[in-house]
Amino acid sequence: MSTTVRNAWWEPRIERAVLKALMKRSDGPGLYFLGVWAMLLIVTGAALQFSRGSGWIVPAIIAYGLVLCFAYAPSHECAHGTAFRTRWLNDAVMWMTSFIWGESPTHRRFAHSHHHTHTWHWKVDAQMGYSNPVRLRTWFGDVIGLHEFWPRAKLMARHATGRIVERERTYLPQAQEAVVVREARILMAGYLGLIAWAAIGQTWLPLLYFFIPRFAGAFGVYSFITAQHMAMAQDVYDHRLCTRSMVIGWLGRMLYWNMHHHIEHHIYPSIPFHALPALSAAIREQLPVPSPSLFAAHAEILKTINAQRTDPTALAARAQPGASAPGATAN
Amino acid sequence: MWVELCTTSMVPDDDVVEVVREGHVYCAYRIANRHYVTDGLCTHADARLADGFVLDDIIECPMHNGRFHIPTGKVDAAPACEPLRTYVVRVDGGRLMIELPG
Numbered sequence: 001m002s003t004t005v006r007n008a009w010w011e012p013r014i015e016r017a018v019l020k021a022l023m024k025r026s027d028g029p030g031l032y033f034l035g036v037w038a039m040l041l042i043v044t045g046a047a048l049q050f051s052r053g054s055g056w057i058v059p060a061i062i063a064y065g066l067v068l069c070f071a072y073a074p075s076h077e078c079a080h081g082t083a084f085r086t087r088w089l090n091d092a093v094m095w096m097t098s099f100i101w102g103e104s105p106t107h108r109r110f111a112h113s114h115h116h117t118h119t120w121h122w123k124v125d126a127q128m129g130y131s132n133p134v135r136l137r138t139w140f141g142d143v144i145g146l147h148e149f150w151p152r153a154k155l156m157a158r159h160a161t162g163r164i165v166e167r168e169r170t171y172l173p174q175a176q177e178a179v180v181v182r183e184a185r186i187l188m189a190g191y192l193g194l195i196a197w198a199a200i201g202q203t204w205l206p207l208l209y210f211f212i213p214r215f216a217g218a219f220g221v222y223s224f225i226t227a228q229h230m231a232m233a234q235d236v237y238d239h240r241l242c243t244r245s246m247v248i249g250w251l252g253r254m255l256y257w258n259m260h261h262h263i264e265h266h267i268y269p270s271i272p273f274h275a276l277p278a279l280s281a282a283i284r285e286q287l288p289v290p291s292p293s294l295f296a297a298h299a300e301i302l303k304t305i306n307a308q309r310t311d312p313t314a315l316a317a318r319a320q321p322g323a324s325a326p327g328a329t330a331n
Numbered sequence: 332m333w334v335e336l337c338t339t340s341m342v343p344d345d346d347v348v349e350v351v352r353e354g355h356v357y358c359a360y361r362i363a364n365r366h367y368v369t370d371g372l373c374t375h376a377d378a379r380l381a382d383g384f385v386l387d388d389i390i391e392c393p394m395h396n397g398r399f400h401i402p403t404g405k406v407d408a409a410p411a412c413e414p415l416r417t418y419v420v421r422v423d424g425g426r427l428m429i430e431l432p433g
Contacts, residue, residue, distance in 0.1 A: 019382075023383075023384040023391075025386065080395075080396050081396045106409065109409050109410055110409070113375070113410040268393070269394065269395065270391060270396060
């Protein structure tokens with residue numbers, strides 16, 4: 001039998017029947033999570049509207065932006081095709097949230113697939129932006145989203161002008177290049193339309209409700225994204241060592257669509273977000289203890305960054321072999 | 332040339348089983364009481380499809396969620412782009428047979 005990419009990665013012991021049951025798709029949970037996100041957008045958007053003309057506009061725009069930028073989560077789940085059982089719903093939500101997130105749906109799908117195939121393999125993984133040792137300024141730029149804004153804008157502009165670079169060809173099939181270009185042009189037309197509306201209509205609305213909060217609130221979702229792999233092991237075929245899971249509260253779980261179970265998600269990307277807590281419970285003994293909170297994860301990252309100043313090979317404690325329970329054996 | 336792939340009792344209802352024959356990986360399915368056989372590795376990134384999910388007459392790759400139509404092998408969802416090879420099958424007693432080029 002040929003050796004496949006799939007079975008190069010460590011896998012936990014779990015009954016096949018349990019896995020199959022966890023893979024089942026449904027529309028309900030996605031609609032519920034999407035509904036909570038929409039309600040939070042409406043509430044914070046209303047607060048932003050009422051705060052106009054006062055100093056409260058600053059915290060209001062940040063609060064609204066924090067919620068808005070979590071478009072990342074449904075966009076990510078839809079990229080996997082696991083957000084909803086109904087295909088058109090998955091595609092429609094993917095388009096809407098990709099517009100907010102700022103990446104063509106097809107490019108996101110292929111780049112993210114590559115990230116799953118080669119998770120945290122330096123100069124291979126299409127979504128790995130830095131390697132160990134990590135600098136403090138890298139952490140800061142990543143947490144506030146600074147590292148993403150300009151590259152994302154350049155990526156969109158490049159795709160909209162029909163240019164695909166060599167690195168993208170390692171994960172994007174040739175037949176999909178035209179699709180990516182067409183999608184980038186559609187998204188770019190939308191952004192330019194919003195700017196034109198602001199300029200011609202002499203209104204602040206597109207800036208207040210889209211562009212400014214998209215930047216001002218990005219640190220929320222990026223603090224979650226940064227914690228996924230930073231200061232973990234790289235170039236290993238074991239998600240327990242290169243990926244971090246966390247414990248977070250109800251609001252975080254709703255906004256992040258359960259991606260705090262990030263090791264579990266990487267081991268089984270076919271399992272939809274709503275089944276990740278059950279998957280986590282089923283294989284808990286075989287995984288490292290998750291970071292007790294988002295803050296604890298960042299404290300661990302900062303401690304590791306400090307250690308890497310003198311020892312570039314230092315890694316987060318949970319990235320060390322043996323951090324998992326003794327019963328967890330590699331394949 | 333018809334060859335025996337496996338027994339029909341090995342193939343679960345509305346699901347998939349992997350069969351390796353002479354080093355080649357196949358997937359055998361029983362969907363609504365009809366048998367189908369396709370290649371067993373995803374055409375996108377070489378993952379084992381039998382670890383994936385059968386949704387009606389679609390098989391979804393466990394690694395990137397690319398999808399294929401089981402009866403025809405046609406791509407149903409990205410990131411898969413190349414179709415999956417399918418095989419002509421027949422049931423001979425309790426044996427699942429596939430036709431291979433002579």
